[in-house]
Amino acid sequence: MLSRIRTYFLTGLLVLAPTVITAYIIWELFVFVDHLLGATLRGGYIRPGGVPGLGFVTVLVIITLTGFFANNFLGRQLGSVVESLLLKVPLLRSLYTTLKEIGEAILSDKGNAFQRVVLVQYPRPGIYSIGLVTAAAPRSFDQATGKRLQGVFIPTPPNPTTGPLLYYAEEELIPTPLRVEQAIKMVVSAGVVIPAEEPAPAPPSPPGGATESMP
Numbered sequence: 001m002l003s004r005i006r007t008y009f010l011t012g013l014l015v016l017a018p019t020v021i022t023a024y025i026i027w028e029l030f031v032f033v034d035h036l037l038g039a040t041l042r043g044g045y046i047r048p049g050g051v052p053g054l055g056f057v058t059v060l061v062i063i064t065l066t067g068f069f070a071n072n073f074l075g076r077q078l079g080s081v082v083e084s085l086l087l088k089v090p091l092l093r094s095l096y097t098t099l100k101e102i103g104e105a106i107l108s109d110k111g112n113a114f115q116r117v118v119l120v121q122y123p124r125p126g127i128y129s130i131g132l133v134t135a136a137a138p139r140s141f142d143q144a145t146g147k148r149l150q151g152v153f154i155p156t157p158p159n160p161t162t163g164p165l166l167y168y169a170e171e172e173l174i175p176t177p178l179r180v181e182q183a184i185k186m187v188v189s190a191g192v193v194i195p196a197e198e199p200a201p202a203p204p205s206p207p208g209g210a211t212e213s214m215p
Helices: 002-034 054-070 073-087 090-107 141-146 181-187
Strands: 117-121 129-136 149-153 167-170
Touching: 002 054, 002 090, 054 073, 073 090, 073 181, 129 181, 141 149
Parallel strands: none
Antiparallel strands: 117 129, 129 149, 149 167
16 A cells, blocks of 8 residues: 555656646746736736736747837837947946847747757867857867867756857767757756667678577
8 A cells, every 4th residue: 555655646746746837837937927027017006016917928929029129120229329329338238238148149030059969079188078169269269279179068967057168179079869859858858758769770691591400
């Protein structure tokens, strides 16, 4: 009886944990966005503290309208003026350009931020780590090393967004058939979640279906 109860408990935990954690993250994100604009724009004039969800909808509307105006001639001109003002302030210039380049790399439709999944020797020779290929190194790096270098981001558990950016020669990258999302799952699960692999092809049968006899 105790063994069955333990089995039921673990099964229920495996069923509920991913659902509850996902729902909690979504709820926290919703609450964060809903409170971004303060109580007034959340309907504080209707009820104390605002109307739940009104701030979230307002943020979505503001983002959509901003994108609409940014695609118009007047919006592009206004955006250029604001950008030129930000680029004149030294501290804001570096922060703005960095965030803009990261956003364009992640959200752009022209390509993925990570090109492919490889294995690299890290943190020392003989130990292999999952790497996500980003972009080619600057030419100055190639000239300094005499090699054509490729940027590789090493995701680390439990937060795969943290990790070192390393540069390897192309011949040092070991290709893998993994997709980026499969590699991220492996990293987050600390190697527990392994993507299914294609079964190895069966060896060809001997001619005529005959088998070798034991001596």
